[in-house]
Amino acid sequence: MFTPFDENQPQTYNENDTRGKLVVAEERESGRVSQEVFLAYFNAVGGWTTVLTIMAIQCLWQGLQVASDLWLSAWTSTGATLTTDEFQAHAQLNISVYSALAIGSSVMVVIRVLAVSSAGICASKKMFDDMTKALLGAHMQFFDTNPVGRILNRFSGDVSTVDSRLPNNFGTFLSNLFVLVFAFGTTIFVIKALGLVLLPLLWVYYQIGSIYVQPARELERLYKITSSPLIAHISESIDGTVVVRSFGDQQIRRFERRLQSKVNQNMQALIGLEVAMLWFSFRIQLISAFMLLATTMSLVYMRSYLSAGLVGLVFQYALQITGQLELTVQMWTMLETAMVAPERVAEYTNVTQEAPRVVSGVVPGSWPHNGAIKFDNVSFRYKPNDPLVLKEVSFEVKSGEKIGIVGRTGAGKSSLTMALFRINEIASGAVEIAGVNAATVGVKTLRESMAIIPQNPILFKGTLRAYLDPFDAYTDAQLWEALEKVKMTGRVSQEEKKLESTIEENGENYSVGERQMLCMARALLRNCRIVVMDEATAAIDHETDQNLQSVIRTEFASSTVLTIAHRLDTVLDADRIMVFDQGRLAQCDAPAKLIAQGSGIFFDLCQEGGYLDKILATATQA
Incomplete structure (x- = not known):
C-alpha cells in the first residue's frame, strides 16, 4: 500500500540527503590499464x-x-x-x-x-x-x-x-x-x-x-x-x-x-x-x-x-x-x-565470495535429522561498520515447534532469517541446527536443508515444472500431489500445457496468492525439517491466508515452522511467540501467557490490532 502525494503538504524528500545510503559509488580506475x-x-x-x-x-x-x-x-x-x-x-x-x-x-x-x-x-x-x-x-x-x-x-x-x-x-x-x-x-x-x-x-x-x-x-x-x-x-x-x-x-x-x-x-x-x-x-x-x-x-x-x-x-x-x-x-x-x-x-x-558452498565430512547427507534450532548470544549486522541489527540474541527451538516472530518495523525479525540462512555472516555468537554449528556447514548444504516462503516469491521465466522441480527429482504424480495440497490443481489444469505451461517474467501470469501457493508446493516437495515464512501472508487475501495456514498445520505438522508475522492472527495458535524490539529478544512464551502478563510489547500489539478477545477465547477453549 502507498499514500498518494498531497501537493498541499511540504515535500520531505531531499535528493542530496545521503544518510543511510546503502549503494556505494562505482569504483573507477585511473591511469593506464594495468x-x-x-x-x-x-x-x-x-x-x-x-x-x-x-x-x-x-x-x-x-x-x-x-x-x-x-x-x-x-x-x-x-x-x-x-x-x-x-x-x-x-x-x-x-x-x-x-x-x-x-x-x-x-x-x-x-x-x-x-x-x-x-x-x-x-x-x-x-x-x-x-x-x-x-x-x-x-x-x-x-x-x-x-x-x-x-x-x-x-x-x-x-x-x-x-x-x-x-x-x-x-x-x-x-x-x-x-x-x-x-x-x-x-x-x-x-x-x-x-x-x-x-x-x-x-x-x-x-x-x-x-x-x-x-x-x-x-x-x-x-x-x-x-x-x-x-x-x-x-x-x-x-x-x-x-x-x-x-x-x-x-x-x-x-x-x-x-x-x-x-x-x-x-x-x-x-x-x-x-x-x-x-x-x-x-x-x-x-x-x-x-x-x-x-x-x-x-x-x-x-x-x-x-x-x-x-x-x-x-x-x-x-x-x-x-x-x-x-x-x-x-x-x-x-x-x-x-x-x-x-x-x-x-x-x-574478483569480487568477495561467500563461504564454501559445500564442506565435505561435516554433516551426513541426511542432515538435519531434526528441526532443532539454537541461537547462542548471536549478534548480526549487514555491513562491517553498520550498527548491530541483532544484539546478543539467545533462544532454543525444539524440533517440530511452531514459533511466531513478531515486533514492530525494524525490530530485527527479518534479520533473524538472514542470520539463519547465512545470507550475511553473524558478527558474534553461534547458530546451531540439529546440534551442528551452522558456520561449519557449507552454505549450499545449509540453505538446502531449510525451506523459506518469502513475502514476494520470485518466479523465474520458464515452465511450471522447472519451477517446482528444477533438478527433475520428483515424478509427475508427486508434483500433482503437492499442487493438490495447496489447492492449485484447478488453476494449473486450466493451462493447456499443464505442468509444461509457461511462467512469465516475475510470475506475472499468477496472482501474489497463487505465487505463494506455488512456493508452498515447492517446499512440500522438499519435505524440509525447518520452514521459514517471512511475512508470507502480508500481501494475500483472507481466503488464501486461510488455505496457507491450513497447509502449514497439516503438512508441516512434524516440521519446525518459524513464522515472521505481519498480521498477528496468523501466529496466535503458535506454540510460542518471540517478540523482538530494537534487535533484542524482548519476550518469548506462549501467546496466552504473554497476554496474561497484562503489559508488554506483545500485549500492546494485540491490543492495537484487536486480538485480545480472540487469544483469551482460544486459551479458554484449551
Whole structure:
C-alpha cells in the first residue's frame, strides 16, 4: 500500500540527503590499464600459442602482399628493357607467379580474420563465464551495494565490447602494424636516406599518440561509469511507473529531471571522447602531409636512379605509411580504451565470495535429522561498520515447534532469517541446527536443508515444472500431489500445457496468492525439517491466508515452522511467540501467557490490532 502525494503538504524528500545510503559509488580506475588486465586477456585468448600463431599468419600475409607488389614492380620495369616478343614470352610466368602470390595473400587474409575472431570468441566466453561464476557465488553484501543497472551494464556494455569491439580492434591493430612495418621497411630499403626523415616523424607520432591516449582512456572509463546509473534509473522507473504516477506531477517531473541529469552526464563523457579524437586526427594528418611531401621530393631527386616501377611502388607505400601511421596510433588508442571493458569485467570476477558452498565430512547427507534450532548470544549486522541489527540474541527451538516472530518495523525479525540462512555472516555468537554449528556447514548444504516462503516469491521465466522441480527429482504424480495440497490443481489444469505451461517474467501470469501457493508446493516437495515464512501472508487475501495456514498445520505438522508475522492472527495458535524490539529478544512464551502478563510489547500489539478477545477465547477453549 502507498499514500498518494498531497501537493498541499511540504515535500520531505531531499535528493542530496545521503544518510543511510546503502549503494556505494562505482569504483573507477585511473591511469593506464594495468598489465594484469592485458595478461588476463592474453591468457583468455589462448596464451602464447594463439598469439604467436596469429602473428605468424600476419607475417605470412604481409610477406605475400609485399612479394606480389615487388614482383609486379619488377615485371613492369622489364617493359623498358625487353622487346615486345620477350615481354610476351615471360608474361605467362609473371602472371602465374603474381596470381599465386595474390591468391595466397587473399587466403591468408581469410585465415587471419578467422584466427582473430576465434581467439576473441574464446576470450569473451572465458571472461563471461568467470564473471558469471564469480557473481553467482558473490557475498550478498555485493548485491546490496551494487544496483542492478550497474551489474547489467557489465553484462551488456562491457561484455559486448569484449565480444566484438575488442577482437576487431585487436585484429585491425595487428593488421595495420604489420602493413606499416613492411611498407616502412620496403621504402627504407629502396631509398635509405628517407629514413633520416621518417624515423624522427615516427617519434613525433608516438608523442602525439601518448598525449591523446591518456584523456581518451579516462573518458572511456567515465562514459561506462555514467552509463550504469542511467540504466539503473530507467530500469527502476519502468518497474515503479504506477507508484511514481500516483504521487502526482511533481514526482514525475523529479524523475524526469534525474533522467535528464544522468543523460547529460553520460553524453558529456561521450562528446569529450569525440572531441579528443578530432584533436588527434587533425594533428596526425598534418604530420602525414609533411611525410608525404618529404617522400615525394626524395623520389623526384632520385628519379634518374629508380625505375618507374620502383617509383610507383615507393610512392604507393609512402601513401600507405602516412595513412597506416594514423590508423595504427588510432587503433592502439582504441585498443587501450577498449581494454577498459575487460578491466571492468575482471573487477567483477574478483569480487568477495561467500563461504564454501559445500564442506565435505561435516554433516551426513541426511542432515538435519531434526528441526532443532539454537541461537547462542548471536549478534548480526549487514555491513562491517553498520550498527548491530541483532544484539546478543539467545533462544532454543525444539524440533517440530511452531514459533511466531513478531515486533514492530525494524525490530530485527527479518534479520533473524538472514542470520539463519547465512545470507550475511553473524558478527558474534553461534547458530546451531540439529546440534551442528551452522558456520561449519557449507552454505549450499545449509540453505538446502531449510525451506523459506518469502513475502514476494520470485518466479523465474520458464515452465511450471522447472519451477517446482528444477533438478527433475520428483515424478509427475508427486508434483500433482503437492499442487493438490495447496489447492492449485484447478488453476494449473486450466493451462493447456499443464505442468509444461509457461511462467512469465516475475510470475506475472499468477496472482501474489497463487505465487505463494506455488512456493508452498515447492517446499512440500522438499519435505524440509525447518520452514521459514517471512511475512508470507502480508500481501494475500483472507481466503488464501486461510488455505496457507491450513497447509502449514497439516503438512508441516512434524516440521519446525518459524513464522515472521505481519498480521498477528496468523501466529496466535503458535506454540510460542518471540517478540523482538530494537534487535533484542524482548519476550518469548506462549501467546496466552504473554497476554496474561497484562503489559508488554506483545500485549500492546494485540491490543492495537484487536486480538485480545480472540487469544483469551482460544486459551479458554484449551
